[in-house]
Amino acid sequence: MSELHVRVADEDRDRTxxxxxxxxxxxxxxxxxxDERLSLVFSGRTYGDLLAVVSDLPAASTAEETxxxxxxxxxxxxxxxxxxxxHLRVxxxxxSVDLDFSEAVLSHPVVDIVFDLTYGSASVVLPPGASANVDDFANQWGSTSSDVPSRPRPGVPHIRVSGESKYGALRVRYPRKRWFTH
Structure with missing residues (x-):
């Protein structure tokens, strides 16, 4: 059997x-x-399916970016x-830490953030529709809150937050709505 006919895993789809x-x-x-190509990636079953979607693009870099x-x-x-x-380590x-992703260039479908906070707090603002999982973030005396979905969804960025805070707080949210008057 050719490698092009081998079934792919979710990690292969994420990388593509x-x-x-x-x-x-x-x-x-x-x-x-x-949008069209992402739809094909997430419905792809074999390496051949994935290769067909990116064959006209430059090869992806294999270097991990931290x-x-x-x-x-x-x-x-x-x-x-x-x-x-x-990968972002803070x-x-x-x-205090303020990370606003609402206008940022998110080239990766999944971004990992590791916080090492002692007394400081962190605020993470996501673009509308993005998701974030904070289950791996430990807080000893502070608080952790997230107002966004925690499960990844195809086609939108997903942030995985881990690390710890001794006394600070972590808040993950979408941008505040702006009210304009004429």
Whole structure:
């Protein structure tokens, strides 16, 4: 049996979806093409199915992308138009952390965030429709709250949050609605 006829796992589909989202972020695919191809990826059964969806795109990078943000007393803030790495490690002893993904470039279908907070708190703002799982985040004396769905859904970003906080809080939410007046 040819490798093209071997059945794929969810991890293979996720990796292919990541390659498509990266190509979209680079401007190689239109939004309609991305949606169409993601649909084919998540319904694909074999390596041949997945290969057909990405055969006209540059090969995906195999390097794992990790960014470490660290502060002792300051404030870690990322917002606006910024590239989100596949893995994000955030360490804060006394400061606060604000990660706003609502306008960010999310090239990966799944992003892992590991928090190491002592006294600081963290706020994570997701783009509308995205999901986040905070089940692997431990909080000793603070609180953890999430106002977004926790299960991943095809075609939208999913954030996996892990790590710990001794006294701080973690909050995951969507952007606040803006009211405009004429």
């Amino acid at each position: 979806a990541q390659q498509l989202q990266h190509a979209f972020a680079e401007g190689r695919l239109t939004p309609a093409e991305l 960014v470490h943000l660290e502060t002792k007393n300051g404030h870690v803030k990322r917002s606006g138009d910024w590239d989100v790495p596949r 360490t804060s002893k006394y400061g």
